[in-house]
Every structure is written in structure tokens, then in C-alpha cells.
């Protein structure tokens with residue numbers, strides 16, 4: 421039989437894409453058919469996603485997908501936590517806020533302390549991040565918008581609703597809201613009550629691989645896809661899709677899903693909800709088949725991208741390849757930052773913010789762009805080391821290798837530095853893990869592939885992976901970590 425084609429919609433913080441994935445006869449083949457920018461909108465009331473614009477990009481991409489031949493189904497994944505609200509008529513009440521909007525700063529800590537940090541963690545298992553949905557809703561508590569709202573839809577569920585008219589909450593992404601009970605996999609009435617959120621806003625949960633409706637007639641007319649084409653709930657949290665496609669076979673694997681964020685951790689079959697784990701800032705998000713993504717968010721390539729954006733505004737050259745060559749030649753471990761310091765979440769001027777952080781920890785700030793990028797990559801590698809070693813301790817696991825997937829896996833310098841810093845071999849790729857996870861969940865819903873292990877085997881067999889061996893004895897990294905912690909005046913991870 422000919423391979424079956426699936427359309428994967430994958431929206432990231434800076435761009436969206438539609439990919440056609442063909443699965444069959446032991447093959448797995450991806451073609452990007454459309455890519456469009458995702459540019460946040462700054463309005464008087466805050467920072468937003470231009471969701472109607474993104475939806476148009478999705479429709480354009482689906483039309484391209486239809487142009488390649490029959491498409492069996494559509495799946496959607498995006499970044500986590502952000503949502504839109506529907507009124508009683510099913511109309512969207514305003515644009516979704518961007519998670520980097522600053523309206524939850526300070527408030528998130530207050531809500532956490534009111535409800536109780538341990539109680540929140542014991543139920544939701546989530547790393548405290550100021551933008552978790554529960555805190556965004558707390559910031560909207562007295563708004564006219566929330567008063568009119570009847571349904572909350574996370575971004576991929578909202579796009580699926582616009583495509584199908586059908587409403588649901590896919591569970592991997594629901595697990596990032598701070599409103600899901602990670603132990604039972606159901607919405608937590610307890611947390612909703614404690615934070616004053618009406619539980620009626622929260623739609624029925626969907627497991628990845630289950631139906632999410634069929635394309636509406638006006639959508640099939642606009643795209644050329646066949647009438648009744650199903651939308652499948654994939655692992656709609658992009659990180660969940662990426663982890664599902666990590667080509668790990670056997671025990672001992674850790675992963676880093678590296679794009680705008682670096683999500684570093686382990687796949688477990690049960691959450692770790694201890695006080696130590698909470699204090700160390702680990703999250704227990706839900707993965708495919710009830711697995712747990714035990715990881716920590718690390719500020720990832722955002723740091724690099726924001727430097728490039730600032731330099732571009734100054735008319736300086738910002739092509740990535742020459743910057744990485746310059747970074748490779750720059751002095752190692754000269755300047756270091758804690759990438760997770762809150763000032764890096766949404767600064768006006770990233771290079772200046774990095775320089776100020778170096779001064780604060782008593783280091784000479786990097787001057788040239790190459791040195792700035794080296795500072796960022798060294799600091800990310802050090803954060804990978806810190807987080808993976810702590811994850812292994814807290815989960816009682818041994819790590820023997822690191823799978824680095826996502827766009828960051830194309831960055832050979834970052835891969836090598838991560839191997840050196842962690843002292844572990846790094847297997848890099850695939851860069852398009854998220855789209856692959858999206859496609860494979862759809863293929864699985866059709867019975868074309870089996871469980872997670874079989875999906876990963878297929879990725880390992882069909883994708884080109886690169887291997888990085890650790891160099892050096894790691895002593896330089898240990899000393900750098902100690903220096904950074906001393907300069908920061910606080911532990912970098914507890």
C-alpha cells in the first residue's frame with residue numbers, strides 16, 4: 421500500500437508551519453509545505469498572539485497540504501499554557517495573551533502562597549512559572565472578559581474548534597495549566613475552588629490519539645481537503661509531541677527538547693511530587709500514554725534569538741552561522757549567566773541584560789557578538805548539566821546518554837558543549853521532533869504504528885542522528901558552576 425499522508429500543524433513562538441508527513445512501509449517522510457511568521461502584538465492592554473492571523477496561516481498551509489494529494493487527518497500542536505475564552509455563543513472573547521505578558525508578575529507568587537506552594541505542587545506537580553494558566557486566570561479575575569466567558573480553550577484546542585466546531589481539552593497541554601490533577605489525570609476542582617476559577621469553564625479532556633471532530637464544510641471548501649477530514653487530538657503540547665518522537669530505545673536516556681525553550685528531563689511513569697522536587701523547580705507534565713514529562717524549563721534559544729533581534733535593530737549582521745563560528749572561537753567559560761533569572765523572560769534589550777547579569781556576578785561582560793553567544797551557549801550547557809543531574813537524583817534514575825531534539829539540535833556547538841558539561845554522550849536529532857510526534861500520533865490513531873516504543877524505533881531507524889562524545893574531564897564545568905553560584909549569591913538549583 422502507498423504511504424498515508426497526515427497534515428501536522430505546528431505553531432511555535434516565532435513561526436508556524438504545516439508539514440505533510442507520510443507513514444508506511446517502515447518509512448517516515450516529512451515535507452514542510454508552508455511556513456509563516458508568528459509576530460506577537462503589543463496593544464494598550466498587553467502582549468497578545470495574533471490568533472486570527474495564525475488561523476489564516478493554518479488554512480493556507482492546509483491548502484498547500486491538500487495540493488500534495490489525499491490527507492488522512494490533521495493534528496495541531498503549539499506552545500503550552502496560553503488560552504482563549506469563548507462566550508455563551510461560542511465566539512472568542514478577545515485575543516489570547518502571550519505568556520511573556522507581564523501582568524502575572526508578582527501576582528503569581530501571591531496566588532501560590534495563598535493556596536500553598538506544597539498543596540499546589542502536590543496536586544498539579546507543576547514547576548512554578550509566572551505564566552502558568554492558573555496565574556493568568558487569576559490576573560483576569562475581575563475582568564469583564566472572564567465574567568462573560570463560558571469556555572476556556574488552550575491555543576491548539578481553540579484552533580481545532582475553529583476547524584471543526586468541536587470543543588475539548590487535550591490532556592498533555594491541559595497538564596500545563598496548573599488546573600489538572602497530575603495523579604488522576606482529571607481537572608482539579610480543588611485547585612479551581614482555591615483559585616476562584618469556575619470549573620465549568622474547563623472542557624472535557626481528550627487523550628492524544630482520539631478524535632477531535634471533522635473539518636467544517638467551509639474549511640474543506642477553503643482548503644481543498646476532503647469533506648469530513650478528521651482532526652485528531654495529537655499530543656497538542658509541542659513539548660509532548662517532541663518527547664514522543666525522541667529516538668530513545670532502552671533505559672538510561674534523558675532528553676532535551678531545545679527550541680525557544682530548553683526542556684530538559686526524563687520520561688517517568690509516575691510523577692515525583694516530593695518537597696525536594698518542588699524546591700528544585702521540576703515539573704510533572706503529562707505525556708503520551710499516561711507517561712510523565714519530568715523536566716525543568718530552561719530559557720533556551722530565546723536568549724540567542726533576542727540578541728539577534730536587538731543586533732538587527734542596530735543594523736549589525738545577525739546570520740546565525742557566522743555568529744556560531746565566532747562563538748566557537750571565543751574564550752570558553754569566560755562569562756556566565758543563570759539563564760533562568762527572571763530578567764531574561766521578556767527584556768527590552770537582551771544583550772544589555774546579559775551584560776548587566778555578568779557584571780552582577782563579577783564577570784567581565786562579553787563585548788563582541790561572538791562572545792555574547794558563547795556566554796549564552798556555555799550558560800545553557802551548564803544549565804543542562806545542573807538540571808539533568810538533579811533530575812536523575814530526584815527520580816532515582818541513572819542517565820547514560822542525552823537525546824537533544826528540536827531546532828537546537830542543529831547547533832553543533834551547543835550539542836558538543838552539552839556533552840562536555842554533562843559528561844554524557846549526546847545524540848542530536850531529529851530537529852523536527854515535534855512535527856514527527858504530531859504525525860506519528862495521527863498514524864497511530866489509524867493503526868499504522870504501535871506504542872511509544874515502536875514510534876521511537878521508527879524515528880531512530882529513519883532519521884539521521886549525530887553523536888557527540890564528551891571531551892575533557894568536566895572539572896572546568898564544575899568550577900564554572902561553583903563560580904556562577906558564588907557570584908549569584910544563591911543556589912542555582914536546590
Ligand code: LRH
Pocket residue numbers: 433498499500501519657658659679680681683717
Ligand atoms: C515550548 C513550550 C514549553 C512551555 C512554553 C510556554 O514551546 O510549550 O513546553 O513551557 O512553551
